[in-house]
Amino acid sequence: MTGAGDPRDEELAGNLARVKERIWAACAAAGRKPEEVTVVAITKTWPASDVRRLAALGVREVGENREQELRGKVAECADLDVRWHFVGQLQRNKAASVVRACDVVESVDRARLATALDRAAGAAGKRLGVCLQVDLDGSAEHGPGGRGGALPGEIPALAELVADAEHLDLLGVMAVAPLGVDPREPFQRLAAVHDRVLAEVPTATMRSAGMSGDLEAAIASGATHIRLGSALLGHRRTFK
Numbered sequence: 001m002t003g004a005g006d007p008r009d010e011e012l013a014g015n016l017a018r019v020k021e022r023i024w025a026a027c028a029a030a031g032r033k034p035e036e037v038t039v040v041a042i043t044k045t046w047p048a049s050d051v052r053r054l055a056a057l058g059v060r061e062v063g064e065n066r067e068q069e070l071r072g073k074v075a076e077c078a079d080l081d082v083r084w085h086f087v088g089q090l091q092r093n094k095a096a097s098v099v100r101a102c103d104v105v106e107s108v109d110r111a112r113l114a115t116a117l118d119r120a121a122g123a124a125g126k127r128l129g130v131c132l133q134v135d136l137d138g139s140a141e142h143g144p145g146g147r148g149g150a151l152p153g154e155i156p157a158l159a160e161l162v163a164d165a166e167h168l169d170l171l172g173v174m175a176v177a178p179l180g181v182d183p184r185e186p187f188q189r190l191a192a193v194h195d196r197v198l199a200e201v202p203t204a205t206m207r208s209a210g211m212s213g214d215l216e217a218a219i220a221s222g223a224t225h226i227r228l229g230s231a232l233l234g235h236r237r238t239f240k
């Protein structure tokens with residue numbers, strides 16, 4: 001299935017090579033080193049066999065945005081040396097399941113969710129890495145269909161809560177650029193929010209920003225992690 005000459009292997013290898021060229025070029029333009037930027041492959045809607053292929057190509061960080069899909073792929077890929085991120089909107093009643101399945105939740109945007117994750121991590125006997133998701137849209141579309149995120153003004157208090165939580169490690173911040181606008185300005189706002197967090201928690205160095213369409217702007221603004229779906233895996237079926 002993943003033998004020599006497998007067309008999907010070749011497709012993913014080609015996509016990864018093109019993504020690396022884009023990262024190198026963006027880093028060169030920004031005076032940064034490519035090692036400062038980590039790719040998180042967002043594999044939603046793609047099968048576990050693709051996670052396996054990406055891992056064979058050296059990808060070490062993988063993300064999902066739905067609890068059920070995360071759980072299934074983690075189980076199928078239990079033998080792989082990859083770190084799992086959750087990047088979607090999360091209901092508190094799914095917190096325990098997500099905590100058991102993954103290493104990092106990038107999309108924490110409210111105190112009650114942080115508290116539920118802390119309790120679940122304690123019950124699972126593990127530490128959970130957390131990023132605070134910043135809403136750069138201002139529209140605060142929460143709930144199913146919305147993109148989530150806390151408003152910039154809510155972030156310092158959330159950062160304090162997570163930093164003080166017994167079983168959580170505050171890793172940094174995450175954001176999705178608003179649709180249909182030049183991403184450079186919102187990414188600059190994210191940088192300012194992140195700087196405020198870093199002033200209180202200097203170890204929270206992760207800045208997850210940038211997707212397939214805007215990774216260059218994200219790298220220019222100081223992103224440490226870029227979350228790539230379509231550039232790596234191809235275009236998702238349109239129902240999601």
Ligand SMILES: *Cc1c(COP(=O)(O)O)cnc(C)c1O
Nearest residue numbers: 042065087211212227228229230
């Ligand atoms: C799907 C998704 C991505 C990847 O999007 P692409 O445009 O396909 O690269 C990144 N972040 C989040 C939160 C996502 O849901």
